[in-house]
Amino acid sequence: MKSQKKHTYNPYRSCFQTMSANGAAELLRYGKSKAGCISLAQGEGSLPTPAFICDEVHKSLSEGKTFYSFGAGLTELRQEIATYHAKTYGHHIPLNRIAVTSSGTNAVHLALMSILDEGDEVIAVTPIWKNLIGITELAGGRIIDVPMEQSDGKWHLDLEKFFAKVTPHTKAMMIVSPNNPTGWVMSGEDIKTVLEFARARDIWIIADEVYGRTMHDVSKAPSFLDYAEDDDLLYVVNSFSKTWAMTGWRLGWLIGPRDSEDKIRDVILYENMGPPTFTQHAGIVALRHGEDFLQTQKTLWKGNQELVIESLAAFDHISLVKSPAAFYAFFKIDGETDSFALARRLIDEVGVSLAPGGAFGKEFNNYLRLCFAASPEVLSEALHRLKPAFR
Numbered sequence: 001m002k003s004q005k006k007h008t009y010n011p012y013r014s015c016f017q018t019m020s021a022n023g024a025a026e027l028l029r030y031g032k033s034k035a036g037c038i039s040l041a042q043g044e045g046s047l048p049t050p051a052f053i054c055d056e057v058h059k060s061l062s063e064g065k066t067f068y069s070f071g072a073g074l075t076e077l078r079q080e081i082a083t084y085h086a087k088t089y090g091h092h093i094p095l096n097r098i099a100v101t102s103s104g105t106n107a108v109h110l111a112l113m114s115i116l117d118e119g120d121e122v123i124a125v126t127p128i129w130k131n132l133i134g135i136t137e138l139a140g141g142r143i144i145d146v147p148m149e150q151s152d153g154k155w156h157l158d159l160e161k162f163f164a165k166v167t168p169h170t171k172a173m174m175i176v177s178p179n180n181p182t183g184w185v186m187s188g189e190d191i192k193t194v195l196e197f198a199r200a201r202d203i204w205i206i207a208d209e210v211y212g213r214t215m216h217d218v219s220k221a222p223s224f225l226d227y228a229e230d231d232d233l234l235y236v237v238n239s240f241s242k243t244w245a246m247t248g249w250r251l252g253w254l255i256g257p258r259d260s261e262d263k264i265r266d267v268i269l270y271e272n273m274g275p276p277t278f279t280q281h282a283g284i285v286a287l288r289h290g291e292d293f294l295q296t297q298k299t300l301w302k303g304n305q306e307l308v309i310e311s312l313a314a315f316d317h318i319s320l321v322k323s324p325a326a327f328y329a330f331f332k333i334d335g336e337t338d339s340f341a342l343a344r345r346l347i348d349e350v351g352v353s354l355a356p357g358g359a360f361g362k363e364f365n366n367y368l369r370l371c372f373a374a375s376p377e378v379l380s381e382a383l384h385r386l387k388p389a390f391r
């Protein structure tokens with residue numbers, strides 16, 4: 001017989017009582033459960049991982065590369081990450097600052113687990129990908145948000161407002177640039193200002209740069225590593241997911257300050273001992289030979305962005321900033337007050353799943369996010385279906 005025992009206390013961690021709800025994940029599931037619904041709600045495209053990367057997994061498996069990985073990841077992959085940074089950005093990062101992680105999401109988690117104590121505050125630029133808020137809360141931290149503003153056809157972050165949020169409890173500042181969902185990119189000048197401000201106050205910076213190579217017209221976005229000293233309290237998060245269409249692989253990397261190596265290694269050791277050895281080998285070839293595939297994706301994203309802009313321009317009550325990076329259209333709908341209800345209606349009435357703006361920050365409940373990394377055919381069909389709903 002099953003036990004009917006009722007707990008007289010809450011047996012789970014208290015953070016689950018205070019964590020903000022993730023309504024967008026629920027809507028994503030709802031959209032996926034509806035036959036025929038087109039999902040442009042998640043941050044991934046329709047291109048599979050290129051064959052030369054998949055082939056390396058087969059080769060690694062057949063060569064018996066099936067044993068535990070080691071510490072902060074395979075030395076060969078860490079070396080390749082260092083080479084990639086040198087080649088792409090001109091950064092010279094010693095291996096002891098590089099850790100291979102089980103995704104960009106995991107890299108943020110490792111970084112926060114190494115620095116946050118219960119109740120520490122993390123100031124975050126919003127709109128922001130909801131999971132980054134959840135990871136912070138799970139690690140015991142509290143998000144203090146600083147919303148960007150949309151005006152004159154651009155997104156703006158007011159650094160004065162950002163810095164004004166610092167309190168004695170501030171442990172870190174979290175910046176996603178290029179940004180999901182807006183595509184906003186922090187300028188090199190602003191990166192320098194933020195670094196100097198944080199350095200003077202011993203505040204950590206968590207720079208999520210997973211969209212760093214998704215700039216539509218140039219090769220890369222400015223990086224915090226362009227300006228940082230090697231002992232700055234800076235974690236830079238990166239991922240194979242977006243750059244090489246490897247979302248399902250769960251592979252990323254984290255670059256920390258000079259003395260972070262043993263802390264991150266310990267968190268990896270006690271968490272999951274790192275990503276599979278054979279996928280790490282595939283990561284090496286992605287970094288080494290992935291530029292042509294990235295270019296193919298960028299051409300697709302650029303053309304698709306034009307399709308979206310042209311389609312949404314037909315509606316006076318919709319405004320969209322043309323972003324210089326990433327593959328999202330984050331658009332404002334005048335008069336809208338509940339993006340969650342609207343996203344659900346779009347699934348039910350026209351069979352298109354988009355992400356509700358309110359999931360990226362409470363100020364953005366009159367926005368929707370559309371991921372345009374799909375094939376042009378699927379995207380065109382979705383835009384066609386959306387027309388009557390926006391009329």
Ligand SMILES: Cc1ncc(COP(=O)(O)O)c(C=O)c1O
Nearest residue numbers: 043103104105129180210239241
């Ligand atoms: C800003 C940001 N960081 C990290 C990630 C996750 O990357 P990964 O797939 O490597 O966990 C995403 C995914 O959408 C993202 O938007």
